[in-house]
Amino acid sequence: ERVSLWGGRFAGGPSRELQALSQSTHFDWRLAPYDIAGSRAHARVLAQAGLLTSDELTGMIDALDRLERDVAAGEFLPVLADEDVHTALERGLIERAGPELGGKLRAGRSRNDQIATLVRSFLREQARTLANLVLDVVDALVEQAAAHPSAPMPGRTHLQHAQPVLLAHQLLAHAWPLLRDVDRWIDWDVRAARSPYGSGALAGSSLGLDPVAVATDLGFDGPVENSIDGTASRDVVAEFAFVSAMTGIDLSRFSEEIILWNTKEFGFVRLDDAYSTGSSIMPQKKNPDIAELARGKAGRVIGDLTGLLATLKGLPLAYNRDLQEDKEPVFDQVDTLAVLLPAFAGMVRTLTFDTDRMAALAPQGFSLATDIAEWLVRQGVPFRVAHEVAGACVKFCEDRGIELWDLTDAELAEISEHLTPDVRAVLSVEGSLASRDAVGGTAPARVAEQLDAARARSAEY
Numbered sequence: 001e002r003v004s005l006w007g008g009r010f011a012g013g014p015s016r017e018l019q020a021l022s023q024s025t026h027f028d029w030r031l032a033p034y035d036i037a038g039s040r041a042h043a044r045v046l047a048q049a050g051l052l053t054s055d056e057l058t059g060m061i062d063a064l065d066r067l068e069r070d071v072a073a074g075e076f077l078p079v080l081a082d083e084d085v086h087t088a089l090e091r092g093l094i095e096r097a098g099p100e101l102g103g104k105l106r107a108g109r110s111r112n113d114q115i116a117t118l119v120r121s122f123l124r125e126q127a128r129t130l131a132n133l134v135l136d137v138v139d140a141l142v143e144q145a146a147a148h149p150s151a152p153m154p155g156r157t158h159l160q161h162a163q164p165v166l167l168a169h170q171l172l173a174h175a176w177p178l179l180r181d182v183d184r185w186i187d188w189d190v191r192a193a194r195s196p197y198g199s200g201a202l203a204g205s206s207l208g209l210d211p212v213a214v215a216t217d218l219g220f221d222g223p224v225e226n227s228i229d230g231t232a233s234r235d236v237v238a239e240f241a242f243v244s245a246m247t248g249i250d251l252s253r254f255s256e257e258i259i260l261w262n263t264k265e266f267g268f269v270r271l272d273d274a275y276s277t278g279s280s281i282m283p284q285k286k287n288p289d290i291a292e293l294a295r296g297k298a299g300r301v302i303g304d305l306t307g308l309l310a311t312l313k314g315l316p317l318a319y320n321r322d323l324q325e326d327k328e329p330v331f332d333q334v335d336t337l338a339v340l341l342p343a344f345a346g347m348v349r350t351l352t353f354d355t356d357r358m359a360a361l362a363p364q365g366f367s368l369a370t371d372i373a374e375w376l377v378r379q380g381v382p383f384r385v386a387h388e389v390a391g392a393c394v395k396f397c398e399d400r401g402i403e404l405w406d407l408t409d410a411e412l413a414e415i416s417e418h419l420t421p422d423v424r425a426v427l428s429v430e431g432s433l434a435s436r437d438a439v440g441g442t443a444p445a446r447v448a449e450q451l452d453a454a455r456a457r458s459a460e461y
């Protein structure tokens with residue numbers, strides 16, 4: 001027999017077309033364990049309020065426990081007539097507890113406060129899992145940075161050679177945003193930790209049920225302050241979606257570099273066989289598919305976020321069925337990141353850097369020109385003049401096809417009276433790196449401190 005949650009005022013069941021459109025069990029079924037946990041907590045406050053006897057509560061909890069086991073074992077599943085996870089589980093409860101007792105559980109709650117609570121419970125758990133997976137990528141970056149404490153490479157802006165930096169510095173520049181993504185999930189949890197249970201359909205419950213008790217029971221810090229807000233808002237879901245999208249973007253930025261570094265032209269990095277793929281036609285190929293998939297999937301998780309935001313933007317208070325569309329985007333993000341992050345961590349951990357090539361290219365493209373200008377400033381030359389002089393050095397060298405460190409004493413003096421032979425001290429990668437020794441700079445001593453800080457931050461969580 002068909003169990004509907006709302007059949008009373010209807011002459012017949014829904015059309016097949018409506019059923020097909022309306023159904024959500026193919027994606028919301030993963031919330032079943034959270035719905036059952038919510039039901040247990042709700043049964044307890046019903047008993048507290050005197051709406052279930054203690055025998056009824058025992059019977060209800062027992063039936064819910066059995067239902068939970070059957071769901072976990074795959075023995076109880078939603079059927080076509082079940083509109084959503086709540087409908088299916090009510091059917092399962094009634095099958096186990098009987099219609100008399102099973103029919104009492106729904107008092108004082110609505111699918112509106114139920115679903116709003118379940119999504120939060122689910123996402124809070126997922127945020128912890130994803131944060132740990134992100135931290136593993138951070139640890140892989142930290143390990144690689146630690147393995148290359150003094151290897152220089154060309155630092156770039158506009159993808160052009162800019163100034164030499166340490167490889168460890170560049171790698172850690174990808175670790176910090178990921179650590180902030182973890183921070184974001186932690187900050188987010190403060191807002192996610194309010195339970196909408198007890199908001200009812202929108203106006204709260206008249207049955208004397210205690211939202212604080214339900215919230216505590218379900219591991220929330222407390223109930224939402226406003227029952228309309230509790231059932232109608234999804235900013236907490238959208239914020240989760242933003243952090244997921246940002247994480248995808250942060251992986252994608254690094255991916256782009258790995259893909260470039262792995263080209264013949266760059267030749268900075270080699271991918272481990274276990275973390276790269278071949279071509280079905282070109283036998284020589286070894287492709288950076290993990291990085292490419294990370295870059296591609298970033299587009300997908302951004303789409304999840306923007307789709308969700310678009311769903312939310314026009315909604316009047318309180319619950320609207322549009323809100324059913326909040327789940328698939330974040331489920332997709334969670335599933336995407338759950339497969340991406342471990343593969344990404346493995347790829348990073350097994351990268352082999354060609355540090356000789358990186359070091360050889362570090363001073364190319366006149367990347368020490370800024371060092372000349374800053375050396376001149378230390379000699380008391382105004383920066384405007386210093387910039388001109390260093391630029392003239394570059395032009396002089398470019399015209400003759402030589403490098404800055406090839407300039408003779410006479411040529412230096414010819415370019416500017418300020419350029420004494422002492423300037424050569426900064427015309428090396430080592431000299432340039434060592435000179436950038438303020439906090440956050442690329443000097444080896446500073447990067448070593450930074451590495452310790454990143455390691456400590458990652459261990460804090």
Ligand code: ARG
Binds near residue numbers: 115321323
């Ligand atoms: N399945 C819905 C959702 O995911 C919850 C049900 C609310 N339905 C309703 N007619 N009030 O948001």
